[in-house]
Structure formats: structure tokens, C-alpha cells
Amino acid sequence: MAEKFDLQEREVWDGNYAASQAMRQAKVDVMAAYPITPSTPIVENYGAYVANGYIDGEFVMVESEHAAMSACVGASAAGGRVATATSSQGFALMVEVLYQASGMRLPIVLNVVNRALASPLNVRGDHADMYLGLDAGWIQFGAFNAQEAYDLALCAFKIGENHDVRLPVMVHQDGFITSHTAQNVYPLTDKVAYSFVGDIDPVDDMLDFSRPVTYGAQTEEDWHFEHKAKQHKAIIDSVPVIEEVFSEFEKISGRKYKRVESYMMEDAEVAIVALGTTVETSRVAAMKMREQGIKAGVVAPRVFRPFPFNLIREALENVKSVAVLDRSSPGGAMGALFNEISAALYTTPKRPLVTNYIYGLGGRDFAVQDAIDIYHDQKANADVGHITTDIQQFSGLRGPKLGFFQTKRS
Amino acid sequence: MQDLNLCATEKRGLHKLEAGKNLIGWDEVVQGSVLTSFEGDASSVAHLKQEERDYSHFNSYTATVASWRVKKPVFNIDVCIDCQNCWVWCPDSSIISRDKQMLGIDYDHCKGCEVCVEVCPTNPKSLLMFSEQEDLENALSQWPEKKKKEKK
Numbered sequence: 001m002a003e004k005f006d007l008q009e010r011e012v013w014d015g016n017y018a019a020s021q022a023m024r025q026a027k028v029d030v031m032a033a034y035p036i037t038p039s040t041p042i043v044e045n046y047g048a049y050v051a052n053g054y055i056d057g058e059f060v061m062v063e064s065e066h067a068a069m070s071a072c073v074g075a076s077a078a079g080g081r082v083a084t085a086t087s088s089q090g091f092a093l094m095v096e097v098l099y100q101a102s103g104m105r106l107p108i109v110l111n112v113v114n115r116a117l118a119s120p121l122n123v124r125g126d127h128a129d130m131y132l133g134l135d136a137g138w139i140q141f142g143a144f145n146a147q148e149a150y151d152l153a154l155c156a157f158k159i160g161e162n163h164d165v166r167l168p169v170m171v172h173q174d175g176f177i178t179s180h181t182a183q184n185v186y187p188l189t190d191k192v193a194y195s196f197v198g199d200i201d202p203v204d205d206m207l208d209f210s211r212p213v214t215y216g217a218q219t220e221e222d223w224h225f226e227h228k229a230k231q232h233k234a235i236i237d238s239v240p241v242i243e244e245v246f247s248e249f250e251k252i253s254g255r256k257y258k259r260v261e262s263y264m265m266e267d268a269e270v271a272i273v274a275l276g277t278t279v280e281t282s283r284v285a286a287m288k289m290r291e292q293g294i295k296a297g298v299v300a301p302r303v304f305r306p307f308p309f310n311l312i313r314e315a316l317e318n319v320k321s322v323a324v325l326d327r328s329s330p331g332g333a334m335g336a337l338f339n340e341i342s343a344a345l346y347t348t349p350k351r352p353l354v355t356n357y358i359y360g361l362g363g364r365d366f367a368v369q370d371a372i373d374i375y376h377d378q379k380a381n382a383d384v385g386h387i388t389t390d391i392q393q394f395s396g397l398r399g400p401k402l403g404f405f406q407t408k409r410s
Numbered sequence: 411m412q413d414l415n416l417c418a419t420e421k422r423g424l425h426k427l428e429a430g431k432n433l434i435g436w437d438e439v440v441q442g443s444v445l446t447s448f449e450g451d452a453s454s455v456a457h458l459k460q461e462e463r464d465y466s467h468f469n470s471y472t473a474t475v476a477s478w479r480v481k482k483p484v485f486n487i488d489v490c491i492d493c494q495n496c497w498v499w500c501p502d503s504s505i506i507s508r509d510k511q512m513l514g515i516d517y518d519h520c521k522g523c524e525v526c527v528e529v530c531p532t533n534p535k536s537l538l539m540f541s542e543q544e545d546l547e548n549a550l551s552q553w554p555e556k557k558k559k560e561k562k
Contacts, residue, residue, distance in 0.1 A: 103442065103443065104442045104443065104444070105441050105442030105444075106442070166441065166442070203441075204442075204444045204446075209452070209453055210451045210452055210453040211446060211448075211451070211452060212446070212447040212448065212452055213444050213445060213446050213447065214444070214445040214446075214447065214468075214469075214470070215442070215443075215444055216443060217443045217444075217445045217470070219443060223439060223443070225436070226435070226436035226439045227436075227439055227442075227443055229436040230436055230437065230439055230441065231442075233437075234441075
């Protein structure tokens with residue numbers, strides 16, 4: 001073992017470095033990865049920590065992301081603490097094995113640095129890969145900055161490995177905007193972080209030779225439905241564990257995480273629902289709207305899966321008009337986040353007006369002014385009491401305006 | 411003649427699902443479709459023969475996959491030289507052999523892949539594929555004669 005890793009009380013880290021530090025402090029046993037931009041530094045740093053003797057881990061060389069997640073599934077079934085990282089095309093290649101991991105109830109932690117999916121080829125950040133994995137049966141957290149990427153990665157181990165949960169966990173951060181921008185991060189000391197995460201206590205580990213087990217058995221129509229029902233219930237039931245771990249984390253760090261992060265929503269009239277770094281941009285815009293006397297707020301699901309259906313309803317039911325921002329090409333439908341948010345709102349008695357904005361694809365900048373324009377649209381909707389624009393619009397696209405699903409105007 | 415059910419123990423198939431019987435609910439299924447192989451401690455099962463092992467009722471040994479098969483291999487004890495080639499090659503461990511003597515085929519787990527027939531070195535072969543419906547005596551009576559070497 002090398003000497004102790006020196007940490008300052010306040011470090012200047014980017015999101016990738018923050019995530020890799022969380023892996024070092026959680027003492028990840030096995031990582032198998034096929035590095036892909038922009039998540040490469042996460043696995044690179046882990047390799048360096050192992051090579052320099054800061055942790056006793058194993059970095060497994062693989063020939064693709066599919067093999068990487070497969071190796072992680074094997075290592076996790078064997079009883080180790082396993083984590084890896086990926087982006088974009090790599091994530092897409094992993095998708096098949098993501099379902100294996102969640103179906104086998106293996107607590108793997110996956111750091112996803114969100115990036116656009118080709119083609120056209122693009123390394124910049126949008127949420128296309130995140131949306132691809134929403135049905136994979138993983139618990140999914142969104143980190144809006146480097147500090148949160150570090151904090152949530154630590155929480156992810158503790159939540160996933162809880163015996164009542166036993167599910168894999170993804171932590172998302174925005175490609176380049178979070179992952180490559182250095183910010184102030186306040187890390188925990190190694191001792192505090194490790195005692196928070198704790199030792200892994202595997203269930204049904206394959207290296208227990210006195211009790212051999214078979215993983216991922218074939219079930220066909222006899223039992224597949226029952227297994228999926230149990231898996232779905234397990235995700236929904238992970239909510240108390242998630243909240244307990246978040247409040248435990250607050251005690252040691254002072255940083256409070258909620259399943260839905262509401263910003264200035266107490267008396268809000270118009271609201272933006274967004275994910276990732278856009279949340280912080282929208283918060284700045286909301287602040288500026290308040291200066292103009294428009295009651296604006298921001299709602300951001302921190303935990304995408306299990307989807308905080310009730311909390312979204314509570315946060316938005318008194319708002320007049322809501323803009324749901326999707327950073328992924330909807331491919332002939334409404335945005336996926338729009339569908340979930342409007343489903344939650346449809347069951348409220350007041351039913352706020354909801355519109356869908358597609359923005360920032362392939363890393364297109366989403367500036368404060370864009371959010372302000374969206375707030376002005378919402379304010380107009382709120383004032384007249386019906387949607388004044390197309391229900392789905394593209395924000396920040398060059399050329400003439402692009403919108404779909406016109407509303408009937410009398 | 412041959413007894414081909416040598417390996418079937420009383421426990422085999424005990425928990426086989428019958429329509430409307432023994433069905434459990436979604437909340438009782440094993441988490442993550444993890445199946446335990448043996449009942450209780452299994453650190454000393456390696457030297458035991460299949461029929462002596464205490465298989466758990468989740469184990470695939472107690473379930474049959476016979477319905478996957480289209481053609482079945484039939485074993486002719488009169489031609490066999492006990493070379494164990496088929497036992498080595500069988501991908502499903504469905505060749506039953508005790509003390510280096512071929513006894514027959516575990517038809518509950520044989521999927522009819524024909525590998526055993528392919529690797530059998532005797533002349534004529536001591537394992538041949540027959541239709542699933544063919545009964546054993548009928549199959550043995552159709553066994554081919556020894557092939558003569560063709561002169562070149």
C-alpha cells in the first residue's frame with residue numbers, strides 16, 4: 001500500500017475526477033471498462049490508484065463495453081464491490097447487459113457521463129444515452145455538478161448494496177459540462193467516506209462454495225412475469241432506503257439531497273422541469289425572472305428511477321404552466337421526460353398546462369437567455385389560461401422555428 | 411435388455427410444476443432468479459454420484475428438458491467398448507457412466523444434439539439417432555451390420 005492519499009478540505013476537481021475519487025474511497029474491488037469519451041478519466045484514474053497502490057483493486061481489460069459490463073456482472077455475482085463508467089455508444093453497447101445486471105439483482109455502480117448518440121458522430125453532451133437506459137431496471141441518479149457526482153457515487157454504493165434493495169445504480173453527469181469543468185469540491189476524508197459506505201456484504205455470492213448458486217436461470221413464460229413484478233416492486237420500494245441514505249449523508253457532509261429538487265417553488269406560477277446541468281442554468285434564469293416580478297421556479301428530479309411520481313405532483317400541482325425540457329431527440333414522439341411529468345400532472349385536479357421543449361442536442365449551448373425565453377412563453381400561457389404555442393418546440397435550433405402538435409386557438 | 415432410467419431417483423421431478431398445483435406468487439419467487447444447487451451445506455458433494463446428491467428443488471437436475479429434443483440417441487450396449495468418448499463430449503452431462511462403464515442416456519436432460527453419435531469410434535456405432543417415437547427394442551433390432559473397409 002502506498003501512503004495515504006492526500007486530500008485538502010476543498011479540492012479543485014472536475015466531475016470525472018470526483019467520481020473516480022468516490023470509487024477509490026469506496027475501495028472498489030473490480031472495475032472492467034472500455035474507456036470512452038468523456039468518461040475515460042474516471043476509469044483511467046481508477047487504474048492509476050490501483051497501480052500506485054492506493055487501493056487493492058483489479059482493473060479488467062476487456063474488448064468492448066458489452067464485455068465490460070459482462071465482466072462487472074460476473075465480478076458482482078462473485079461477491080465483489082464493482083463499479084465502472086461509460087458514455088454514449090459505449091452505454092448503448094452495454095444496454096443488453098444492463099438488463100442482466102438488474103434482473104440478477106447485482107449492486108453494480110455505473111457512472112454515466114452523458115453524451116449524444118451517433119450519427120452524426122458527436123462527443124458532446126446530451127441526454128440521448130440516459131434516455132436509452134430508462135427502462136433497464138437500474139436506480140438512476142442525476143448529478144448536476146462535480147460535487148454531486150462525488151456525493152451521489154458514494155451514496156450509490158450504499159443504496160445498491162443494501163440487502164432490501166440489491167439493485168444496480170447509475171449516476172449520471174453531463175458530458176464535458178460537468179465531467180471536464182473543474183470546480184470546487186468538498187470531499188470527505190477517506191475514513192469518513194469508507195465508514196459511510198461500509199464493507200460489502202454480498203448475498204448469494206458465487207465464491208461461496210458451500211452453497212453453489214446458478215445466476216440468471218431460464219424461466220420462459222412460467223416465471224419471467226413474476227420475476228419482473230418482484231424486480232419492479234424492489235425498485236419502487238427502494239425509496240425509503242434512498243431517503244435514509246441521503247439523510248445519513250447529510251449528517252456527515254452537511255449536503256442535503258432530495259429525490260426531487262425544487263427551487264423557489266413555494267409560490268411559483270410558472271416552472272421549468274429539467275435534468276443535468278440545465279437545472280443550474282434554469283435556476284439562474286428563475287432568479288432573474290423573480291427580479292422582473294414573474295414567479296418562476298425550477299423542479300429537477302434528482303432520482304429518475306424510481307420515478308418520484310408523487311413528489312412531482314406535489315411540487316407542480318399549484319403551478320399554472322410548466323415547461324418540460326428534454327435534451328434528447330424524441331424520435332417521433334413527445335420527449336420521454338415530458339411524458340412522465342405530464343402523466344404525473346394529469347392525475348392532479350388542477351392539471352397545469354404542460355409544454356415540451358427539445359433543446360441542447362449534441363452539446364448545443366443552453367444559455368440563461370434560452371431559459372428566460374421559455375419562462376416568458378410559460379408566463380403568456382399562464383396569463384391566458386391555455387397553451388399559446390405549439391405543444392412541442394425546438395429551442396435553440398438554427399433556421400426557422402420548429403414546433404409540432406398545434407393547439408386549437410379560438 | 412437395457413435399463414435406461416438408472417439415474418432417475420425418487421426425488422427427481424418431485425417439484426415439477428403441474429397446471430394449477432404448486433404454483434407460488436410473484437412475491438415468493440427467488441430474488442434475481444438465483445437458484446441454489448443443493449440443500450444445505452454443499453462443500454462435500456464433489457465426490458458424490460448424481461443420485462446421492464441432495465439437490466435443491468430449484469436445481470435444473472430436477473427439471474426435464476426432454477421436450478426440446480426432436481431425435482434421440484439410442485445406446486447399444488452390445489457394440490460399446492466403454493471408451494468414454496461420448497461421456498467426455500456430451501455438453502449436457504447426459505451420458506450415464508459408472509466405474510467407466512456406459513449405462514445409458516439421461517433422457518430428462520439430453521437435448522438430442524448428436525455429439526455422442528458423432529464421436530463414437532466403434533464399428534458400427536454404438537450410439538445412433540432415432541426418431542423420438544421409436545421404441546427401444548425396435549431401434550436395437552434395426553442396428554446396422556459392421557461396415558467392411560472399402561478396397562481402394
